[in-house]
Amino acid sequence: MRRLMYxxxxxxxxxxxGVGGIWDIARTAYVRDVVTHLxxxxxxxxxxxxxxIAGAVxxxxxxxxxxxxxxxxxxxxxxxxxxxxxxxxxxxxGEVLLLAGFTALTxxxxxxxPAGRRIAxxxxxxxxx
Numbered sequence: 001m002r003r004l005m006y007x008x009x010x011x012x013x014x015x016x017x018g019v020g021g022i023w024d025i026a027r028t029a030y031v032r033d034v035v036t037h038l039x040x041x042x043x044x045x046x047x048x049x050x051x052x053i054a055g056a057v058x059x060x061x062x063x064x065x066x067x068x069x070x071x072x073x074x075x076x077x078x079x080x081x082x083x084x085x086x087x088x089x090x091x092x093x094g095e096v097l098l099l100a101g102f103t104a105l106t107x108x109x110x111x112x113x114p115a116g117r118r119i120a121x122x123x124x125x126x127x128x129x
Contacts, residue, residue: 076110
């Protein structure tokens with residue numbers, strides 16, 4: 001069951017990152033309107049979209065646990081930052097629920113990932129020192 005929940009949450013996150021990244025780079029009307037309402041410059045979309053696609057790829061490729069940690073962190077910062085931006089610019093709390101869901105799915109995928117997709121304890125100790 002744990003493995004199934006991992007793959008469901010990971011599939012949802014990577015799909016959103018991949019499709020969302022393409023929409024951002026293409027600057028679709030929807031994302032342009034949202035970014036304008038939030039007060040961000042439109043060039044921000046290309047930067048954010050590129051990182052979203054890179055994050056989706058990082059989560060799906062085998063091995064590379066440190067890269068995956070960075071992708072999870074970036075996804076968490078993206079979704080939680082978007083929640084704050086939406087609330088601060090007047091979006092209703094209900095409109096932010098989808099972003100909260102993606103934040104939760106990111107944490108779920110990270111917490112349920114198999115041992116082969118984690119940084120080994122010894123690696124972590126060496127990085128910290």
